[in-house]
Amino acid sequence: xxxxxxxxxxNTFREAVRDRVLYNLIVFALLxxxxxxxxxxxxxDIERLVLVNVGLSAISLFGVVIAIFIGIxxxxxxxxxxTLYTILARPVRRWEFIVGKSSGLLMTLAAxxxxxxxxxxxxxxxxxxHLGRADAGLLIAVYFSALQFLMMTAITLLxxxxxxxxxxxxxxxxxxxxxxxxxDLRNFAxxxxxxxxxxxxxxxxxxxxxxxLNVIAQVGHEQPIGGRLIFFNTLYAVLYSxxxxxxxxxxxxxxxxx
Amino acid sequence: xxxxxxxxxxxxxxxxxxxxGAILALxxxxxxxxQEATLEEVLYLPSGKTxxxxxxxxxxxxxxxYWTRAVQYFGAQFHKRTPRYDLLYPLLDVTTDLxxxxxxxxxxxxxxxxxxxxxxxxxxxxxxxxxxKGIRENPEYWRLYFTLGFTHYLDRKDYKAAQEAFxxxxxxxxxxxxxxxMAARMAERGNDAGTAxxxxxxxxxxxxxxxxxxxxxxxxxxxxxxxxxxxxxQRVQLYRTQTGAWPADWxxxxxxxxxxxxxxxxxxxxxxxxxxxxxxxxxxxxFPFLGELHQ
Numbered sequence: 001x002x003x004x005x006x007x008x009x010x011n012t013f014r015e016a017v018r019d020r021v022l023y024n025l026i027v028f029a030l031l032x033x034x035x036x037x038x039x040x041x042x043x044x045d046i047e048r049l050v051l052v053n054v055g056l057s058a059i060s061l062f063g064v065v066i067a068i069f070i071g072i073x074x075x076x077x078x079x080x081x082x083t084l085y086t087i088l089a090r091p092v093r094r095w096e097f098i099v100g101k102s103s104g105l106l107m108t109l110a111a112x113x114x115x116x117x118x119x120x121x122x123x124x125x126x127x128x129x130h131l132g133r134a135d136a137g138l139l140i141a142v143y144f145s146a147l148q149f150l151m152m153t154a155i156t157l158l159x160x161x162x163x164x165x166x167x168x169x170x171x172x173x174x175x176x177x178x179x180x181x182x183x184d185l186r187n188f189a190x191x192x193x194x195x196x197x198x199x200x201x202x203x204x205x206x207x208x209x210x211x212x213l214n215v216i217a218q219v220g221h222e223q224p225i226g227g228r229l230i231f232f233n234t235l236y237a238v239l240y241s242x243x244x245x246x247x248x249x250x251x252x253x254x255x256x257x258x
Numbered sequence: 259x260x261x262x263x264x265x266x267x268x269x270x271x272x273x274x275x276x277x278x279g280a281i282l283a284l285x286x287x288x289x290x291x292x293q294e295a296t297l298e299e300v301l302y303l304p305s306g307k308t309x310x311x312x313x314x315x316x317x318x319x320x321x322x323x324y325w326t327r328a329v330q331y332f333g334a335q336f337h338k339r340t341p342r343y344d345l346l347y348p349l350l351d352v353t354t355d356l357x358x359x360x361x362x363x364x365x366x367x368x369x370x371x372x373x374x375x376x377x378x379x380x381x382x383x384x385x386x387x388x389x390x391k392g393i394r395e396n397p398e399y400w401r402l403y404f405t406l407g408f409t410h411y412l413d414r415k416d417y418k419a420a421q422e423a424f425x426x427x428x429x430x431x432x433x434x435x436x437x438x439x440m441a442a443r444m445a446e447r448g449n450d451a452g453t454a455x456x457x458x459x460x461x462x463x464x465x466x467x468x469x470x471x472x473x474x475x476x477x478x479x480x481x482x483x484x485x486x487x488x489x490x491x492q493r494v495q496l497y498r499t500q501t502g503a504w505p506a507d508w509x510x511x512x513x514x515x516x517x518x519x520x521x522x523x524x525x526x527x528x529x530x531x532x533x534x535x536x537x538x539x540x541x542x543x544x545f546p547f548l549g550e551l552h553q
Contacts, residue, residue: 044329044467045362046322053319061316180314210315217318221359 004092005100012104016070017111025069026112029062030119037127051127052138052220055120060145060216063113064176067149070108071156072168074101075252095249102157102245109149117142134222140230144213147237151208152176154244161252179210208240306355313356321357328353328363332370333469336377343379347371350388354395364392365405366467372413377473377546382413401464403427404437408457411444420444451485479524480547487529487537490521494535504535 016022036054037047075098078084087097117139125131155175159168178185182204189200213233215225310317328349335343350367354360370378372385389406396402407423410416424441427433443453455478462474493516497505500514508531511517521529527540539545 044325044366045465046325046360049318049360050322050326053316053322057316057319177314181311184311214315216316217357217359220318223359 004096005103008087008092008097008100009103009107012074012101013107013111016105016108019070022066022070022108022112025062025066026115029058029116032058033116033120033123036123048124048128049220051123053216055123056138056141056145056216056219059113059116059120059142060148060214062116063109063145063149064152066112067105067109067152068156068169068172068176071105071153072160072165072172074105074157075160076163076165076168094253098157098161098249098252099245102153102248105153105157106150109153110146113142113146113149137222137225138219140225141214141216141219143230144215144233147233148210148213150237150241151179151210151244154241154248155208158244158248158251161248161255175207176210179208180214181211182207182209183211209236213237306352309352310356317356318360321353321360321363324349324353324356325360325363328367328370339376343371343375343381346379347381347384347388351391354388354391358391358395361392361396361399361402362467364389364396364402366465366470368392368405368409369461369465369470369473372409373473374413382409385409385413398430400427400430400433400437403430403433404440404460404464407440407444408461412454412457417444451481451488455481476545477547480545483523483539483545484548486521486523487539490517490529490537491535493517494531494537498535504533505531507531 033051033055036051075084078087084097088094121131121135124135128135152172156168156172159171163171185200185204185207189197189204192200212229215229218225309320313320328346331345331349332343335346346367350363350371353363353367357363368385368389371388372378372380372382374380386406386409389402389409392399392402393406403423403426407420407427410420410423421441421444424437424444428435428437428441440453440456443450443456458474458477458481462471462478465471465474493511494505497511497514497516505511508517508520508528512519523529523539523545525541525544530538530540532538539548542548
């Protein structure tokens with residue numbers, strides 16, 4: 001089972017890194033980070049903050065975009081190209097296919113995040129001439145972005161199991177946007193009454209909460225991020241992704257591929 | 259092959275001519291719309307709070323962009339020497355809605371707002387509003403109380419409010435003991451050059467921004483010259499009391515033992531002694547803030 005999963009994951013990773021879209025996005029993100037010091041120069045007293053905000057936002061946003069653009073084709077492309085039948089004709093279970101694909105995309109995102117983080121720290125080093133303790137704290141925001149990618153990968157894969165590429169992209173991006181408003185949804189639920197309250201509370205727990213995973217402003221201002229937040233965010237992201245991936249497996253197991 | 263190369267040449271020519279034409283047309287569009295049209299649109303359509311909601315969590319990045327816009331707007335108006343800074347406060351307000359922890363916006367932005375035109379917007383009440391918002395969001399940051407006291411003292415001439423600001427700031431852990439002394443000085447003296455110099459010295463030390471530091475140095479130099487002129491005029495008056503006549507030049511005062519030598523301003527130029535005992539600098543442009551304490 002492990003060998004089958006790793007074979008699918010590695011093939012997905014290889015396929016993804018050959019994708020031009022990935023390189024275009026990474027190059028664009030790195031250019032953005034490289035250009036950040038210029039933006040800082042024309043502002044006042046916030047040179048480092050501009051670099052931190054641009055760098056961390058680029059890592060987060062481009063990671064999400066990459067997760068969506070590559071994730072939407074993971075299942076649907078295999079169906080369109082008929083390669084899925086070849087894979088499933090072998091002793092590969094459907095759930096192994098889904099979990100393998102998800103792992104491959106996560107490997108791609110991990111490599112991409114590592115590359116962009118290295119570029120970001122290189123820009124910081126060039127700008128400040130040294131790296132300090134406050135700069136190490138920025139890694140928490142990068143880690144939270146990685147948790148965000150974990151959830152987005154699962155979400156994109158879920159839509160990819162029953163929808164076309166275009167619709168998967170639309171659904172995944174919409175859920176990302178809704179996820180950034182999840183705390184507003186919770187506030188709305190707290191103020192609502194009756195069935196609206198039940199419905200909005202349910203929705204607030206079902207949609208992903210991306211608001212708590214965005215700590216760019218806090219780390220930019222060198223505010224401490226508590227260990228409990230790191231632990232519970234990690235727990236939430238892992239459990240949510242596992243639940244959504246399980247949903248994707250359920251749908252894919254029942255899907256008629258004939 | 260030949261067909262392809264013809265197409266390429268046509269494409270290159272089109273790219274260059276059409277591209278240049280588009281740039282020229284855009285230049286015309288900007289002229290017709292006015293330089294501030296885009297700024298006004300981005301400013302008034304969404305409020306800071308709306309912008310924060312639609313920023314998808316990247317509000318601190320957006321705040322950096324808005325602060326840069328505010329700095330550029332101030333710079334543009336400053337170079338035009340225009341007395342109108344209508345968009346400055348709304349820009350600063352949006353910026354601090356997006357990122358309430360962005361301290362430089364409160365500190366430098368309030369100085370931009372408070373100074374008299376054309377050096378600033380001449381809106382000290384708005385500067386106070388911005389600083390009070392900054393203090394609400396960052397109550398532990400005592401330097402904002404300093405800037406608030408500074409604005410009340412120098413720009414609003416409200417010495418009681420200035421005293422309160424310095425006193426409150428001095429109670430915050432980590433505040434320099436100097437804040438307490440400043441609060442006491444506010445109570446004792448209004449329109450005092452020494453106090454004003456100390457305040458501008460504080461601004462100079464707290465900011466990294468070159469234009470603000472440059473302005474602080476000019477204010478300090480102007481205040482010193484103001485104090486020197488007051489002192490010289492008193493000595494001229496003393497000479498008149500002693501001799502019954504106005505001095506013809508500085509050497510009269512030197513010979514009388516009222517001055518150690520010919521007095522010079524910070525640029526090294528001698529002060530000018532005018533008939534009827536008034537004193538002035540040779541080049542008033544070198545000290546753009548002369549007499550501001552008495553205005």
